[in-house]
Amino acid sequence: xxxxxxxxxxxxxxxxxxxxxxxxxxxxxxxxxxxxxxxxxxxxxxxxxxxxxxxxxxxxxxxxxxxxxxxxxxxxxxxxxxxxxxxxxxxxxxxxxxxxxxxxxx
Numbered sequence: 001x002x003x004x005x006x007x008x009x010x011x012x013x014x015x016x017x018x019x020x021x022x023x024x025x026x027x028x029x030x031x032x033x034x035x036x037x038x039x040x041x042x043x044x045x046x047x048x049x050x051x052x053x054x055x056x057x058x059x060x061x062x063x064x065x066x067x068x069x070x071x072x073x074x075x076x077x078x079x080x081x082x083x084x085x086x087x088x089x090x091x092x093x094x095x096x097x098x099x100x101x102x103x104x105x106x
Contacts, residue, residue, distance in 0.1 A: 028070045035059040 039059050042052045068074050074083045 025070050028066045032063050032066055
């Protein structure tokens with residue numbers, strides 16, 4: 001009898017945890033759709049490109065962060081090595097971009 005109660009509590013806890021995780025993913029997805037709509041409207045309304053280009057880049061960086069954090073499960077335990085590889089790749093990409101920008105402008 002005690003074993004069934006314990007298992008029931010564990011199942012209840014896991015269901016609640018899964019529900020919270022799904023809620024966070026849905027909110028994240030909705031925010032990404034909202035950011036995409038902001039970018040489309042900013043371009044479609046003919047706003048000055050000096051404002052639109054940085055806005056789109058910032059929204060894109062935020063969306064990539066959401067993708068990595070929620071949909072690639074980098075927040076979960078046990079994903080430290082894949083996270084290290086992904087962030088290492090981002091760092092190398094940044095360094096290559098800075099290098100090429102320096103070479104071109106110099």
